[in-house]
Amino acid sequence: MFWIGRTLSSLAFQMSAVALGWLVYARTGSAASLGLVGLFQFAPMVVLTFLVGHVADRYDRRLIVSICQAVEGLTVLTLTLGIVGGWLGTPGIYAAVVVFGGARAFEQPTNAALLPGVVPAELLSRAVAVSSTAVQTAAIIGPALGGLLYAVGPSVPFACATVCFFLASLCVRAIRLERTPPRKEPATLASVFSGLHFIWQRPVVLGTISLDLVAVLLGGATALLPIYAKDILHTGPWGLGLLRLSPALGALAMGTALSMVPLERRVGLKMFAAVFIFGLATLVFAYSTNIAVSMVALAVLGASDNISVVIRTSLVQLLTPEAMLGRVSAVNSLFIGTSNQLGEFESGMTAALFGTVPAAALGGFGTLAVVVVWMMLFPALRRADRFEG
Structure with a gap:
Protein backbone atom coordinates (compact mmCIF):
# COMPACT_ATOMS: atom_id res chain seq x y z
CA MET A 1 0.00 0.00 0.00
CA PRO A 181 3.15 6.08 16.25
CA PRO A 182 5.28 8.26 18.57
CA ARG A 183 3.82 9.81 21.67
CA LYS A 184 3.00 13.49 21.36
CA GLU A 185 5.46 16.00 22.79
CA PRO A 186 4.38 19.38 24.17
CA ALA A 187 4.56 22.04 21.46
CA THR A 188 7.41 24.37 22.43
CA LEU A 189 9.76 26.54 20.40
CA ALA A 190 12.68 24.29 21.39
CA SER A 191 10.87 21.14 20.24
CA VAL A 192 10.01 22.72 16.86
CA PHE A 193 13.70 23.40 16.11
CA SER A 194 15.04 20.28 17.83
CA GLY A 195 15.45 18.43 14.52
CA LEU A 196 18.15 20.87 13.46
CA HIS A 197 19.86 20.56 16.86
CA PHE A 198 19.70 16.74 16.69
CA ILE A 199 21.39 16.68 13.26
CA TRP A 200 24.11 19.10 14.41
CA GLN A 201 24.94 16.89 17.42
CA ARG A 202 25.20 13.64 15.39
CA PRO A 203 28.36 13.54 13.20
CA VAL A 204 27.17 10.59 11.10
CA VAL A 205 23.79 12.17 10.37
CA LEU A 206 25.30 15.63 9.79
CA GLY A 207 28.02 14.25 7.52
CA THR A 208 25.54 12.17 5.54
CA ILE A 209 23.11 15.02 4.89
CA SER A 210 25.76 17.68 4.25
CA LEU A 211 27.76 15.46 1.87
CA ASP A 212 24.71 14.87 -0.30
CA LEU A 213 23.71 18.53 -0.08
CA VAL A 214 27.07 19.91 -1.20
CA ALA A 215 27.56 17.24 -3.89
CA VAL A 216 24.16 17.99 -5.44
CA LEU A 217 24.82 21.71 -5.12
CA LEU A 218 28.08 21.44 -7.07
CA GLY A 219 27.09 18.68 -9.46
CA GLY A 220 24.00 20.29 -11.00
CA ALA A 221 25.08 19.59 -14.59
CA THR A 222 21.60 18.36 -15.50
CA ALA A 223 20.44 21.99 -15.48
CA LEU A 224 22.67 22.49 -18.55
CA LEU A 225 21.10 19.66 -20.58
CA PRO A 226 19.25 21.95 -23.05
CA ILE A 227 22.54 23.70 -23.90
CA TYR A 228 24.38 20.39 -24.28
CA ALA A 229 21.66 18.96 -26.50
CA LYS A 230 21.55 21.95 -28.83
CA ASP A 231 25.05 23.43 -28.95
CA ILE A 232 27.46 20.65 -27.95
CA LEU A 233 25.85 17.35 -28.97
CA HIS A 234 23.97 19.00 -31.87
CA THR A 235 20.71 17.10 -31.43
CA GLY A 236 17.12 18.24 -31.42
CA PRO A 237 14.41 17.99 -28.77
CA TRP A 238 14.57 14.20 -29.08
CA GLY A 239 18.16 14.32 -27.86
CA LEU A 240 17.19 16.44 -24.88
CA GLY A 241 14.49 13.91 -24.05
CA LEU A 242 17.00 11.05 -24.13
CA LEU A 243 19.44 12.98 -21.95
CA ARG A 244 16.74 13.73 -19.38
CA LEU A 245 15.63 10.10 -19.40
CA SER A 246 19.11 8.65 -18.79
CA PRO A 247 19.63 9.57 -15.09
CA ALA A 248 16.17 8.26 -14.19
CA LEU A 249 16.84 4.96 -15.98
CA GLY A 250 20.15 4.56 -14.16
CA ALA A 251 18.54 5.35 -10.82
CA LEU A 252 15.65 2.97 -11.48
CA ALA A 253 18.00 0.12 -12.40
CA MET A 254 20.12 0.70 -9.30
CA GLY A 255 17.07 1.01 -7.04
CA THR A 256 15.77 -2.32 -8.34
CA ALA A 257 19.17 -3.95 -7.77
CA LEU A 258 19.48 -2.61 -4.23
CA SER A 259 15.99 -3.85 -3.36
CA MET A 260 17.14 -7.38 -4.21
CA VAL A 261 20.77 -7.22 -3.03
CA PRO A 262 20.84 -4.75 -0.14
CA LEU A 263 23.88 -2.85 1.10
CA GLU A 264 24.95 -4.43 4.39
CA ARG A 265 28.59 -3.63 5.28
CA ARG A 266 30.92 -0.60 5.07
CA VAL A 267 28.00 1.63 4.15
CA GLY A 268 29.90 4.83 5.00
CA LEU A 269 32.72 4.10 2.55
CA LYS A 270 30.19 2.97 -0.06
CA MET A 271 28.42 6.31 0.22
CA PHE A 272 31.70 8.17 -0.29
CA ALA A 273 32.49 5.91 -3.26
CA ALA A 274 29.05 6.55 -4.78
CA VAL A 275 29.46 10.32 -4.54
CA PHE A 276 32.99 10.05 -5.98
CA ILE A 277 31.61 8.09 -8.96
CA PHE A 278 28.90 10.77 -9.26
CA GLY A 279 31.69 13.35 -9.66
CA LEU A 280 33.56 11.23 -12.22
CA ALA A 281 30.37 10.69 -14.25
CA THR A 282 29.77 14.44 -14.19
CA LEU A 283 33.26 15.00 -15.63
CA VAL A 284 32.71 12.42 -18.40
CA PHE A 285 29.43 14.10 -19.29
CA ALA A 286 31.04 17.55 -19.18
CA TYR A 287 33.65 16.71 -21.81
CA SER A 288 31.60 14.32 -23.95
CA THR A 289 30.71 15.31 -27.51
CA ASN A 290 28.90 12.05 -28.29
CA ILE A 291 25.29 11.57 -27.25
CA ALA A 292 25.73 7.84 -26.51
CA VAL A 293 28.66 8.53 -24.18
CA SER A 294 26.70 11.35 -22.56
CA MET A 295 23.70 9.09 -21.98
CA VAL A 296 25.88 6.40 -20.36
CA ALA A 297 27.56 9.02 -18.15
CA LEU A 298 24.17 10.37 -17.06
CA ALA A 299 22.87 6.85 -16.37
CA VAL A 300 25.93 6.17 -14.17
CA LEU A 301 25.35 9.54 -12.50
CA GLY A 302 21.75 8.58 -11.72
CA ALA A 303 22.72 5.12 -10.47
CA SER A 304 25.45 6.42 -8.15
CA ASP A 305 23.15 9.13 -6.87
CA ASN A 306 20.56 6.48 -6.03
CA ILE A 307 23.13 4.56 -3.95
CA SER A 308 23.83 7.77 -2.05
CA VAL A 309 20.11 8.41 -1.54
CA VAL A 310 19.46 4.89 -0.21
CA ILE A 311 22.40 5.04 2.22
CA ARG A 312 21.61 8.58 3.37
CA THR A 313 17.93 7.87 3.90
CA SER A 314 18.55 4.58 5.69
CA LEU A 315 21.21 6.03 7.99
CA VAL A 316 19.13 9.07 8.88
CA GLN A 317 16.00 7.04 9.56
CA LEU A 318 17.69 4.29 11.57
CA LEU A 319 19.89 6.61 13.65
CA THR A 320 17.01 8.97 14.49
CA PRO A 321 14.61 8.13 17.34
CA GLU A 322 11.06 7.48 16.19
CA ALA A 323 9.76 10.49 18.11
CA MET A 324 12.23 12.81 16.26
CA LEU A 325 11.93 11.35 12.78
CA GLY A 326 9.42 13.86 11.41
CA ARG A 327 11.51 16.89 12.39
CA VAL A 328 14.77 15.40 11.12
CA SER A 329 13.12 14.31 7.84
CA ALA A 330 11.72 17.81 7.36
CA VAL A 331 15.16 19.41 7.74
CA ASN A 332 16.63 16.76 5.43
CA SER A 333 13.95 17.48 2.80
CA LEU A 334 14.63 21.21 3.04
CA PHE A 335 18.38 20.73 2.60
CA ILE A 336 18.03 18.41 -0.38
CA GLY A 337 15.31 20.54 -2.00
CA THR A 338 17.39 23.66 -1.52
CA SER A 339 20.52 22.03 -2.94
CA ASN A 340 18.61 20.98 -6.09
CA GLN A 341 17.28 24.48 -6.65
CA LEU A 342 20.55 26.25 -5.83
CA GLY A 343 22.54 23.65 -7.76
CA GLU A 344 20.66 24.50 -10.94
CA PHE A 345 21.13 28.20 -10.22
CA GLU A 346 24.88 27.71 -9.56
CA SER A 347 25.35 25.75 -12.79
CA GLY A 348 23.50 28.35 -14.82
CA MET A 349 25.45 31.27 -13.36
CA THR A 350 28.80 29.48 -13.70
CA ALA A 351 28.00 28.59 -17.32
CA ALA A 352 27.17 32.24 -18.04
CA LEU A 353 30.51 33.34 -16.56
CA PHE A 354 32.92 30.64 -17.75
CA GLY A 355 31.10 28.66 -20.44
CA THR A 356 29.02 25.49 -20.42
CA VAL A 357 31.75 22.81 -20.45
CA PRO A 358 33.95 24.52 -17.81
CA ALA A 359 30.88 24.97 -15.58
CA ALA A 360 29.92 21.27 -15.77
CA ALA A 361 33.55 20.19 -15.30
CA LEU A 362 33.97 22.52 -12.33
CA GLY A 363 30.99 20.81 -10.69
CA GLY A 364 32.58 17.40 -11.23
CA PHE A 365 35.96 18.44 -9.84
CA GLY A 366 34.24 20.18 -6.93
CA THR A 367 32.32 17.00 -6.07
CA LEU A 368 35.53 14.95 -6.04
CA ALA A 369 37.17 17.51 -3.75
CA VAL A 370 34.19 17.50 -1.40
CA VAL A 371 34.41 13.70 -1.01
CA VAL A 372 38.06 13.97 0.08
CA VAL A 373 37.37 16.83 2.50
CA TRP A 374 34.27 15.16 4.00
CA MET A 375 36.16 11.91 4.58
CA MET A 376 38.56 13.91 6.76
CA LEU A 377 35.88 16.02 8.47
CA PHE A 378 33.55 13.10 9.30
CA PRO A 379 35.62 10.03 10.22
CA ALA A 380 32.62 8.55 12.03
CA LEU A 381 30.71 8.44 8.74
CA ARG A 382 33.74 6.98 6.96
CA ARG A 383 33.90 4.19 9.57
CA ALA A 384 30.14 3.49 9.57
CA ASP A 385 29.78 -0.22 8.90
CA ARG A 386 26.11 -1.22 9.18
CA PHE A 387 22.93 0.83 8.99
CA GLU A 388 22.09 -0.01 12.58
CA GLY A 389 25.16 2.02 13.61
Missing part, protein backbone atom coordinates in the same frame (compact mmCIF):
# COMPACT_ATOMS: atom_id res chain seq x y z
CA PHE A 2 2.88 2.38 0.78
CA TRP A 3 4.59 1.67 -2.55
CA ILE A 4 1.40 1.95 -4.60
CA GLY A 5 0.47 5.20 -2.85
CA ARG A 6 3.98 6.61 -3.40
CA THR A 7 3.91 5.61 -7.08
CA LEU A 8 0.47 7.11 -7.73
CA SER A 9 1.30 10.34 -5.90
CA SER A 10 4.65 10.75 -7.70
CA LEU A 11 3.04 9.96 -11.06
CA ALA A 12 0.29 12.52 -10.44
CA PHE A 13 2.88 15.14 -9.43
CA GLN A 14 4.97 14.56 -12.57
CA MET A 15 1.93 14.75 -14.86
CA SER A 16 0.72 17.91 -13.13
CA ALA A 17 4.15 19.58 -13.26
CA VAL A 18 4.47 19.08 -17.03
CA ALA A 19 0.90 20.18 -17.65
CA LEU A 20 1.31 23.27 -15.45
CA GLY A 21 4.42 24.29 -17.36
CA TRP A 22 2.66 23.99 -20.71
CA LEU A 23 -0.46 25.72 -19.43
CA VAL A 24 1.35 28.72 -17.95
CA TYR A 25 3.62 29.18 -20.96
CA ALA A 26 0.65 28.85 -23.34
CA ARG A 27 -1.21 31.51 -21.36
CA THR A 28 1.67 33.97 -20.87
CA GLY A 29 4.43 33.18 -23.38
CA SER A 30 6.87 34.23 -20.65
CA ALA A 31 9.88 32.31 -19.32
CA ALA A 32 9.68 34.43 -16.16
CA SER A 33 6.17 33.14 -15.55
CA LEU A 34 7.52 29.58 -15.69
CA GLY A 35 10.11 30.58 -13.12
CA LEU A 36 7.36 31.82 -10.83
CA VAL A 37 5.70 28.40 -10.94
CA GLY A 38 8.87 26.85 -9.55
CA LEU A 39 9.25 29.58 -6.95
CA PHE A 40 5.65 29.24 -5.71
CA GLN A 41 6.10 25.47 -5.37
CA PHE A 42 9.40 25.76 -3.52
CA ALA A 43 8.62 28.69 -1.19
CA PRO A 44 6.13 26.78 1.04
CA MET A 45 8.83 24.18 1.77
CA VAL A 46 11.14 26.89 3.12
CA VAL A 47 8.41 28.58 5.15
CA LEU A 48 6.78 25.44 6.59
CA THR A 49 9.76 23.12 7.20
CA PHE A 50 9.98 23.30 10.99
CA LEU A 51 6.20 23.28 11.45
CA VAL A 52 5.94 20.25 9.14
CA GLY A 53 8.45 18.25 11.18
CA HIS A 54 6.73 18.98 14.46
CA VAL A 55 3.31 18.03 13.08
CA ALA A 56 4.73 14.78 11.68
CA ASP A 57 6.02 13.85 15.14
CA ARG A 58 2.76 14.69 16.95
CA TYR A 59 0.08 13.11 14.78
CA ASP A 60 -0.56 9.93 12.82
CA ARG A 61 1.72 10.16 9.78
CA ARG A 62 -0.64 8.08 7.67
CA LEU A 63 -3.39 10.62 8.28
CA ILE A 64 -1.10 13.56 7.43
CA VAL A 65 0.08 12.02 4.14
CA SER A 66 -3.46 10.96 3.24
CA ILE A 67 -4.84 14.46 3.88
CA CYS A 68 -2.02 16.05 1.87
CA GLN A 69 -2.70 13.81 -1.11
CA ALA A 70 -6.42 14.56 -0.87
CA VAL A 71 -5.65 18.31 -0.83
CA GLU A 72 -3.42 17.88 -3.87
CA GLY A 73 -6.23 15.98 -5.57
CA LEU A 74 -8.72 18.75 -4.79
CA THR A 75 -6.25 21.34 -6.09
CA VAL A 76 -5.76 19.66 -9.46
CA LEU A 77 -9.51 19.01 -9.60
CA THR A 78 -10.03 22.76 -9.24
CA LEU A 79 -7.59 23.32 -12.10
CA THR A 80 -9.50 20.77 -14.19
CA LEU A 81 -12.85 22.45 -13.56
CA GLY A 82 -11.38 25.92 -14.13
CA ILE A 83 -9.95 24.92 -17.51
CA VAL A 84 -13.14 23.19 -18.62
CA GLY A 85 -15.31 26.07 -17.38
CA GLY A 86 -13.04 28.75 -18.83
CA TRP A 87 -12.88 30.76 -15.60
CA LEU A 88 -9.30 29.92 -14.55
CA GLY A 89 -6.88 32.83 -14.92
CA THR A 90 -3.13 32.98 -14.40
CA PRO A 91 -3.42 34.35 -10.82
CA GLY A 92 -5.69 31.40 -10.02
CA ILE A 93 -3.06 29.00 -11.37
CA TYR A 94 -0.41 30.58 -9.14
CA ALA A 95 -2.73 30.34 -6.12
CA ALA A 96 -3.29 26.65 -6.86
CA VAL A 97 0.48 26.13 -7.15
CA VAL A 98 1.00 27.67 -3.69
CA VAL A 99 -1.61 25.34 -2.15
CA PHE A 100 -0.08 22.42 -4.03
CA GLY A 101 3.40 23.35 -2.82
CA GLY A 102 2.19 23.63 0.77
CA ALA A 103 0.64 20.15 0.65
CA ARG A 104 3.82 18.72 -0.90
CA ALA A 105 5.86 20.40 1.84
CA PHE A 106 3.92 18.37 4.41
CA GLU A 107 3.66 15.17 2.37
CA GLN A 108 7.30 14.52 1.42
CA PRO A 109 9.05 14.56 4.82
CA THR A 110 6.09 12.88 6.51
CA ASN A 111 6.22 10.11 3.90
CA ALA A 112 9.92 9.65 4.62
CA ALA A 113 9.21 9.48 8.37
CA LEU A 114 6.34 7.03 7.78
CA LEU A 115 8.41 4.38 6.01
CA PRO A 116 10.31 3.10 9.12
CA GLY A 117 6.95 2.38 10.72
CA VAL A 118 5.87 0.26 7.75
CA VAL A 119 8.71 -2.30 7.68
CA PRO A 120 10.99 -3.92 10.29
CA ALA A 121 14.31 -2.16 10.86
CA GLU A 122 16.35 -4.94 9.27
CA LEU A 123 14.46 -4.49 5.98
CA LEU A 124 14.55 -0.69 5.90
CA SER A 125 17.41 -0.23 3.40
CA ARG A 126 15.67 -2.57 0.95
CA ALA A 127 12.38 -0.74 1.53
CA VAL A 128 14.08 2.60 0.81
CA ALA A 129 15.43 1.17 -2.44
CA VAL A 130 11.99 -0.14 -3.42
CA SER A 131 10.45 3.21 -2.52
CA SER A 132 12.98 5.01 -4.71
CA THR A 133 11.90 2.86 -7.68
CA ALA A 134 8.42 4.35 -7.29
CA VAL A 135 9.78 7.87 -7.64
CA GLN A 136 12.07 6.99 -10.55
CA THR A 137 9.34 5.08 -12.39
CA ALA A 138 7.09 8.12 -12.06
CA ALA A 139 9.95 10.38 -13.23
CA ILE A 140 10.22 8.28 -16.40
CA ILE A 141 6.54 7.76 -17.19
CA GLY A 142 4.93 10.87 -15.70
CA PRO A 143 6.35 13.68 -17.90
CA ALA A 144 5.75 11.76 -21.12
CA LEU A 145 2.23 10.79 -20.05
CA GLY A 146 1.47 14.35 -18.96
CA GLY A 147 2.59 15.71 -22.33
CA LEU A 148 0.58 13.15 -24.30
CA LEU A 149 -2.55 13.75 -22.24
CA TYR A 150 -2.16 17.53 -22.59
CA ALA A 151 -2.20 17.05 -26.37
CA VAL A 152 -5.65 15.45 -25.98
CA GLY A 153 -6.85 18.46 -23.97
CA PRO A 154 -5.38 20.82 -21.35
CA SER A 155 -7.72 19.52 -18.66
CA VAL A 156 -7.04 15.81 -19.26
CA PRO A 157 -3.70 15.42 -17.39
CA PHE A 158 -5.12 17.29 -14.39
CA ALA A 159 -8.19 15.05 -14.37
CA CYS A 160 -5.99 11.93 -14.44
CA ALA A 161 -3.77 13.38 -11.70
CA THR A 162 -6.88 13.99 -9.60
CA VAL A 163 -7.81 10.30 -9.76
CA CYS A 164 -4.21 9.25 -8.93
CA PHE A 165 -4.00 11.55 -5.90
CA PHE A 166 -7.31 10.34 -4.45
CA LEU A 167 -6.36 6.68 -4.99
CA ALA A 168 -2.98 7.34 -3.34
CA SER A 169 -4.75 8.87 -0.36
CA LEU A 170 -6.90 5.76 0.04
CA CYS A 171 -3.84 3.48 -0.19
CA VAL A 172 -2.03 5.38 2.57
CA ARG A 173 -5.05 5.15 4.86
CA ALA A 174 -4.96 1.35 4.41
CA ILE A 175 -1.33 0.99 5.60
CA ARG A 176 -0.70 -1.13 8.67
CA LEU A 177 2.17 0.00 10.86
CA GLU A 178 4.92 -2.31 12.13
CA ARG A 179 5.64 0.19 14.93
CA THR A 180 3.30 2.32 16.96
